[in-house]
Amino acid sequence: MAVAGVAITGIGIISSIGKTIEESQHALLSGTHGISRIKNVETKQKERIWVGEIKYSNTELADLLHLPAGHNYTRTAMLGCYAAKAAVDALGGCDMGAYKTGLISSTSVGGMDYTERYFYDYLENPALYPYITTHDAGDSSHKIADYLGIQGLVTTISTACSSAANAIMMGARLIKSGRLDRVVVGGTDALSKFTINGFKTLMILTDELCQPFDQNRKGLNLGEAAAYLVLESEDVVQREHRKPLAYLTGYGNANDAFHQTASSEDGEGAFLAMRKALTVADLAPSDIDYVNAHGTATPNNDLSEGRALQRIFSANMPLFSSTKAFTGHTLAAAAAIEAVFCVLALQKQIIFPNLNFKTQMEELDFSPQTEVCQASLTNVLSNSFGFGGNCSSLIFSKA
Amino acid sequence: MKKSRYINGIGAVTAQGIWRTDFFTESQPLQQAVNAAQQPSYRELISPAMARRMSRGIKMGIYAAQQALDEAQIDIPDAIITGTGLGCSEDSEKFLRNILDNDEEFLTPTAFIQSTHNTVAAQIALRLGCKGYNFTYVNRSVSFESALLDASMQLQDAEATDILVGGVDEVSDHTFRLLQLVGHIKPSDVHETIHDSNSPGANYAESATFFTLSQQKTAYSYCEVQDINLQNKLSQGDLAAFTKEFLERNGLHAGDIDALVLGYNGDKEFDGWYDIFECIFPSIPSIYYKHLIGQCDTSSAFAVATAAKLIREQIIPAIIQRNQVTLDRPLRNVLLYNQFRGEDHSLVLLRSC
Known part of the structure; x- marks a missing residue:
């Protein structure tokens, strides 16, 4: 039995497989991926790559958010506002001022999508100036906080592809320490x-x-x-008669301290992160029923992560899959969308498949789950690793 | 049982050089819009081949971190937590220029690899072989304070015993030119110190300031970190109540604070926040520091270094005192306040130990 954990009471998501929880779930269950050729970014790599792109233009996103003309919301900020609003709306109308509420967001590109568009034009065209101050990573968090009406502890984490896991972790710790009653946590990244x-x-x-x-x-x-996820203290859960969707029971961050971009061969950082998460949750490896792997599909990551999983679970590897083949690797947002998938898996008692898998890796003695399957899920573990050796693991438990 | 948090080591690379005993007596107020840090020799810490590939932010961070660890006599901390407003701006610009100038051709990965915001924390970890917790906060002028809050929570809850925490921001040409266009940085032809400032915008400078924070008090401890609070938005009318609530949760009243360290940066449009803040307190010494080390998103980390030094030495050098109030009692509780353009407010309370 895991520790009590922190209640997850709202979730919101937008990715290439859907702009709502229902659409995302439908895509995951029907095995429909969101990978296509890129449309919204002008790039010479267009014909050489496949991407998990959200097929809304910036104008369409601004309309969805009802932003006034002349706004300076970057794509990263708009995607963030959209998903965070959905997470808060899931609570069914709540006053952001009623409890000590914070926002811990995360991003890796921040406003780079506009910086790369106007980098030189800024010098010539004062009409573009409002976008200059949207470059930094904190801009999208400010926009999201304003959009939700959050005044309080607002900050941003950027640890490359593990960013959102770390935002979720920090949020949980702020609730546990009593510094916040409610916190919106997650991540946002636009293609650039x-x-x-x-x-x-x-x-x-x-x-x-x-x-x-x-x-x-x-x-x-x-x-x-x-x-984004809404985390709330037990006190708020009781007072507002919430029905938690799931609990965040474990979390751990460690550094591989091996190379700036590559993972170590034995997956030391990943191993340490998973072990810490199990310790925080007070669970044994055998208590984990499913692993949502980082599984980016690079030769290096999957080998390193596979070895780390082997070290943690030995011969008793639980069912596992990477959902990256559905959505692409969404960088700073990856851990947040996968947290939402883990919550859905716990709620529906279903494991989402690892698409496009054919041949087992010769270095590993296990293969991912390739079909949707029903399973009895109590605790699920989600991994996210980033540049700079940053390794994070989260454990979600059934409500 | 909540544990204490002591500052046992400090390191910095700033426009006035590195952190040292005579830092303040050897400093001169800045009067240029954009100021580079005085770079120390990195030879003992970083091989020349590696140093050539590293941006100034990475090198400054590594140097300041090592100074802070050395002073605290810690080899490998349990965690490394950094804050940076603009991250590795030099490498980001370099990679972006290459994309734009060469139409997405002939690109090499080094600048991209080093452009991620967590590069400094990662490089410190790599150098030390530190496999512990490694976080980077990137939220404008509360980037460092977020890192400090995280570190404090971990020490308080006994999740770690020694933590390296710091802030770093580097100057990069294009980004800083753009910040001049929108008036965050003073124009290049304005030469004002904060004391003489009569215009909007601030003098900017790059800096790295790091601390070793520990559960254990040592003979070298500067002071104790008592509490931190962050707030994205606030009205000037609510500043007093916000501050009072913070003091009360620490069992203090305005009269218990012995000195203030304030983030005045010479921006005439926003320095008024600090004037209002001073009025919350009876007549006590008011200290500033950005006239020496300049404005950047993480320059407020230097406020902590300044206050820690004052508390340890119980002397306020004339060059950093803003008002004329003589210190007539021991410096016990020092309160730090910072904001940027009326947003991202932070309060940090330090106490003698």
Whole structure:
């Protein structure tokens, strides 16, 4: 039996497989991925890559959010506002001022989507000035806080592809310490030419659909997304008669301290993060019923993560899958959308499949779940790893 | 049982050089719009081949971190937590220029690899072989304070015993030119110190300031970190109530505070926040520091270094005192307040130990 944990009372998501919980769930259950050719970003890599792109233009997103003309919301900020609002709306109308409420958001690109568009034009065109101050990572968090009406502790974490896991972790700790009663946590990242070309120089993008944990995997598909969770203290849960969707019971962060972008061969950082999360949750590896793996489908990640999983679970590897083949790797938002998938898995007692898998990796003695399946799920573990050796694991438990 | 948090080591690389005993007596107020940090020799810490590839922010961070660890006599901390407003701006710009100037061709990965916001914390961990908790906060002028809050919570809850926490921001040409266009930075032809400032915008500078925070008090401890509070939005009318509530939760009243360290940065449009703040307190010494180390999103980390030094030495150097009030009692409780353009407010309470 896990520790009591922190209650998750609202979830919201937008990704290439849907702009609502229902759409996302339908895609996951029907095995429908959201990977396509890129449309909203002008890039020469267009025909060479597949991406998990949200098929709304910035104008359409602004309309969905009812933003006034002349707004300076970047795509990252708009996706964040959209998903965070959905998470808060799931509570059924709540006064953000009623409890000590905070926002811990995360992003890796921040406002880079506009910076790369106007970088030189800014010098010539004062009409573009309002976008200058949207470049930094904190801008999207400010926009989301304003959009939700949150006044209080607002901050942002950026640890590359583990960012949202760390935002969720910090939020949970703020609730546990009593500093906050309620906190909106998650992450947002828009596709940009900057990240597309960055990952291309690292030669970890595939020109096909990605194949997590497959012997012949060739690399990742990038994606864009935002997802947020509302965490509330036990006191708020009681007073507001909430029915928690799930509990966050464990979390751990560790550093691989091996290389700026590559993971160590034995997955030391990942191993330490999972072990810490199990300790915080007071669970044994055998209590974990499903693992939502980081599983980016790069040769390096899947081997390193696979080895770390093998070290934690030995011969008793639970069912596992990577959902990256549905959404692409959504960078700072990845851990947040996968947290939402874990909550859905616990609620529906269903495991979502690892698409595009064909051949077991020769270094591992296990393979991912490739079909939707019913399973009795009490505790599920989600991994997220980022550049800089940043490794994070979260454990979600059934409400 | 809540544990204490002591500042046992400090390190910095600033426009006035590195952290040292005579830091304040050897400092001169800045009067340029954009100021580079005086770079120390990195040879002993970083191999020349690696140093050539690293941006100033990474090097400054590594240097300041090592100074803070050395002073506290800690080899490997349990956690590394940093704050940065603009991150690795130099490498981000470099990679973006390459994309735009060469139409997405002929790109190499180094600048991209080093452009992620957590590069400094990651490089420190890599250098030390530190496999512990490693976080980077990126929220404008509360980036460092977020890191400090995180570190404090971990020490208080006994999740760690020694934590390296710091803030770092570097100057990068294009980004800073854009910040001049929107008036955050003073124009290049304005040469005002904060004391003489009569215009909007601030003098900017790059800096890295790091601390070793520990559960254990040592013979070298500067002071204790009592509490931190962050607030994204606040009205000037609510500043007094916000401050009072913070003091009360620490069992204090305005009269218990012995000195203030304030984030005055010479921006005539927003320095009024600090004038209002001073009025909450009876006549006590008011200290500033950004006239020496400049404005950047994490320069407020230097407020903590300043206050820690004052508490340890019980002397207020004339160059950092803003008002004329003589210190007539021991410096016990020092309160730090910072905001940027009326947003991202932070309060930090330090106490002698």
